Amino acid sequence: MGFPDRIERIVEIANPPAKVWKALTTAEGLAGWFGNEAVIDLRPGGAARVAWAGGQSVDLRVERVEEPTVFGFTWHIYGLPEEDPRRTYVEFTLEPVGVGTRLTVVESGFAQLPEEAHKSAYDSHTEGWASELGELVAFVDAA
Amino acid sequence: MPPDVEAIAEQVFVALADPSRRSILAALASGGPATATDLAGRLPITRQAIAKHLALLTEAGLVTAEPGERRRVRYRLRSAPMQVAQQFLAALARDWDGQLDALREHLSR
Numbered sequence: 444m445g446f447p448d449r450i451e452r453i454v455e456i457a458n459p460p461a462k463v464w465k466a467l468t469t470a471e472g473l474a475g476w477f478g479n480e481a482v483i484d485l486r487p488g489g490a491a492r493v494a495w496a497g498g499q500s501v502d503l504r505v506e507r508v509e510e511p512t513v514f515g516f517t518w519h520i521y522g523l524p525e526e527d528p529r530r531t532y533v534e535f536t537l538e539p540v541g542v543g544t545r546l547t548v549v550e551s552g553f554a555q556l557p558e559e560a561h562k563s564a565y566d567s568h569t570e571g572w573a574s575e576l577g578e579l580v581a582f583v584d585a586a
Numbered sequence: 587m588p589p590d591v592e593a594i595a596e597q598v599f600v601a602l603a604d605p606s607r608r609s610i611l612a613a614l615a616s617g618g619p620a621t622a623t624d625l626a627g628r629l630p631i632t633r634q635a636i637a638k639h640l641a642l643l644t645e646a647g648l649v650t651a652e653p654g655e656r657r658r659v660r661y662r663l664r665s666a667p668m669q670v671a672q673q674f675l676a677a678l679a680r681d682w683d684g685q686l687d688a689l690r691e692h693l694s695r
Contacts, residue, residue, distance in 0.1 A: 446592040447677045454686050458693045466693055476692035477685065521679065522672040524665075529673075548686065553677040554591045557666055 448554035456544045460537040463544045464511035467535055491516065504530075512537050520553070529555050591670050597646040598671035606631050607639050611648065611663065619652060619662035 456463055466472035473481035478493035478500075485491075485508055494500035507515035515534040523529065531552040538545040601607050609629050614620060617628075622640055626633035640661055643649040647667050652660045 446590075446595055446674055450677060450680055450682060452682045452686060454690065456690055456693060462693060463689075466689060472692075476688040520673055520676050522676045523669055527669065546686075546689075548682055550680065550682070553673050555673070556591050556594075557669055 446554050449549060449551040450553075451547065451549045453545060453547045455540060456546055457542075458544060459542060460511045460539050460544045463537055463546060464514070467514050468508070468510075506532065507534065527557065529557065591673070594647070594667050594670040595674045598648065598667050601643055601646055601648055604639070606635060607643060610636065610639055610643065614649060614661065614663040619660040621658060621660050623657065625661075 466476060468483065468485050470481045470483050473483065473491075473493055479496045480494040481492065483489070483491035483503075483505070485505060487506055487508060489505040491503040491505060492500055493503070501518055501521075503516040503518045505514075505516050507513050513534065513536055515532060517530040517532050519525075520527070520529055520531055529552070531550050533548065533550045536547040536549075538547070601611070606629075609631070610625060613625055613628055620628075622633055622636045625631070625636050625640075629636070631639075640649060640651075644651060644661070647664055649661045650664050652662060654660060
């Protein structure tokens with residue numbers, strides 16, 4: 444099946460790194476393409492939030508700030524319960540190419556295993572047996 | 587040996603590929619823990635088939651049998667494997683292509 448742990452994209456942008464950097468790391472920039480509103484405390488460990496017109500929002504934690512080449516943050520895995528501690532790490536790398544920028548985005552950590560999944564797999568043998576015995580009993584009872 | 591995420595996600599998708607198993611999981615999700623007999627009363631599936639599906643779902647770790655006496659054993663949904671499958675779907679739904687198009691468009695304005 445191939446469980447993707449890492450997503451990677453490289454795009455060429457016709458604007459210089461300084462301009463791309465602003466779009467990625469300032470509230471005005473992020474509100475221009477990522478969401479409709481944004482706030483960001485641009486330093487490792489700083490908090491950021493991007494919100495959309497529909498009322499949805501996402502919280503980011505800034506991890507790497509190396510102007511104007513590397514910007515990294517972590518965020519919650521979309522679709523998992525709020526209290527789930529797992530996060531993916533997103534890193535943007537900006538590289539000047541002529542007058543433009545080669546932008547690489549890598550998001551990694553999709554294949555982390557939740558604690559509970561480990562536990563369940565260890566248990567599943569016992570549970571499997573319990574259920575097989577239950578099935579046998581049900582079968583005998585039904586006969 | 588801890589299982590890998592791929593094996594767990596695969597079990598979820600295999601379980602969900604069958605309409606009877608989907609309806610059993612949906613019944614447990616919406617109505618809470620139930621015995622095989624309860625489920626047979628609510629779904630158009632024979633009790634025997636339900637027992638077979640519950641055994642497979644238990645083996646996959648998608649439901650868990652609550653301790654109880656014989657025919658009163660109640661099965662409940664386990665969310666951990668579902669969350670692993672959600673991670674897989676999250677990766678597919680990430681849509682960086684759309685986001686990066688939006689970034690380019692923003693910068694070209």
